[in-house]
Amino acid sequence: MSLDTRVSIAEAEQLVKEAFLRNGVKEAVAESVSNALVAAEAEGQVGHGFSRVKDYLAQVKSKKINVDAKIKIEHPKPTSISIDADYGFAYPALDQAITEGALTAKEYGSAIVSIFNSHHCGALSIQVEKIAKQGLIGVMMANTPKAIAPWGGKDPFFGTNPIAFAVPRIANDPLVIDLSLSKVARGKIMHAKKVNTEIPEGWALDSSGKPTTDPDQALKGSMLPIGEAKGSALALMVEILAATFSGGRPSNEASSFLDPDGDPPGVGQFLMFIDPGKDNGSFYKRLEKLLIDIEEIEGVRLPGNRRLEVINESSKLGLKIPDYL
């Protein structure tokens, strides 16, 4: 994959969209998928960006991704929304989740949305940031194909099961936190495999439970969780909210997001929306005070600051795009 051509973000969205249109994906879906992949690429999350296009297209061809998905939305209770993604792409379901969740939270104060029969949801930062841009606090969790062994075990069972959080700010971009519960994001290992580089020791174990620097062996083995038993417990919490509660397939039964073989992964996502509430003004004052206090500490940066710099750079310089696009 050569990455020599630079294009603007808008051009990249168009190019990626066209690649999906050429393969039988409908206009609105192609646009949603393209926007999410380009946004991830533009913020430096290359494991959730252009590198996914070929994998997605192969899954469209093998019908592992349902291009005729009919998204079904139910409100089992006023603030609880359940979305069946019908084994299509996750992004159009997430778009609807955010629209419905935000409307509900503005009316009721909070809302939860769970998505099932879903697929790879990319960079969670993109989704929670959209919630924050509507003036709401956003939390998102997702389960993903098995990667982390439960503490004490040696075979993968939980996904890297990311947690993301965003909060709106008055005069700044939202504060965005996005982290997987493995020591590093699985996307980083997948990217290392794609560009043929080694990974540092300590990120993962091979299939026999030994440390490895080979990304291929790491992907066949298991990822180490943050905080030992604590990270494993958090991965179980995410598993229960994102998969068990939603009706999504558990991580240990979900097929790969990468290759075109097998059943659809059918994983789940969980989103929470919180209205900062009646005393909005004081909330934002308290938030700015807290964040400024943190930024003033020597050696400390706010989470997500590097992300904003990369987005800014991408907007100015454009994105390096693979030739096949």
Next chain:
Amino acid sequence: MSLDTRVSIAEAEQLVKEAFLRNGVKEAVAESVSNALVAAEAEGQVGHGFSRVKDYLAQVKSKKINVDAKIKIEHPKPTSISIDADYGFAYPALDQAITEGALTAKEYGSAIVSIFNSHHCGALSIQVEKIAKQGLIGVMMANTPKAIAPWGGKDPFFGTNPIAFAVPRIANDPLVIDLSLSKVARGKIMHAKKVNTEIPEGWALDSSGKPTTDPDQALKGSMLPIGEAKGSALALMVEILAATFSGGRPSNEASSFLDPDGDPPGVGQFLMFIDPGKDNGSFYKRLEKLLIDIEEIEGVRLPGNRRLEVINESSKLGLKIPDYL
């Protein structure tokens, strides 16, 4: 502190309650505080159990804990509940939070409760388990006096900012997860100080930023977060939900939960309630399948299993109670 006398859980609750009654705490409040402390002791969380009685009483005497607190509850939106604990004990406010939150979530599908002007909330496991015993999924977060340095810094700023989660099960006790974002719970270091033992290296740094095994030096220094920058980011998320959102005092400005001096800590707590929803039956089936799959893995135990064993043991054998009670 001698711990030679064993009494039943009911007797312990009575003894602890009487200690508070003797010091001018009202009946209902004394009962709520006593039940929470004894429950923590009975599940082995000794840092949140009997060891707190003397500290609480000293704070009652110095008026750092307001024994005349009038809890005020507001519903700024239908599913968003805000509780002013009025600088009293946290437990009576938590009791009301759980009653109101559960009622709301059963009607609307979800609810959030934030508590401010609050105090030490003890073992979060006790609170989320109560939510699960009402048939709801519970999540709780709390901010606590500064203990963890933001990643890259060396002085404490965030509390140990615990996260807890509980989910109801059909034929078993709820699954309960409760963890602080420091590598170990601060309560463990405080207990080590009380019983005069060293702590293992790797738990904390002293005030100059060096590793220490002296619990006293560790309490004056900073705790290490799980997952390096990731744990620090999660601590910020908890800070924003439990303190900034609720209107509680930030961890870096909250006074000690332990000594009788200074202003009240005024921290906050955040609770989320989720109704498992319309397809309740399938939810519980999926949950049992997941938990059984985990328990069948060699070397792996469910989080909270040890806790249930200790509770069982405490019920059978009674609790060792300090002589002064």
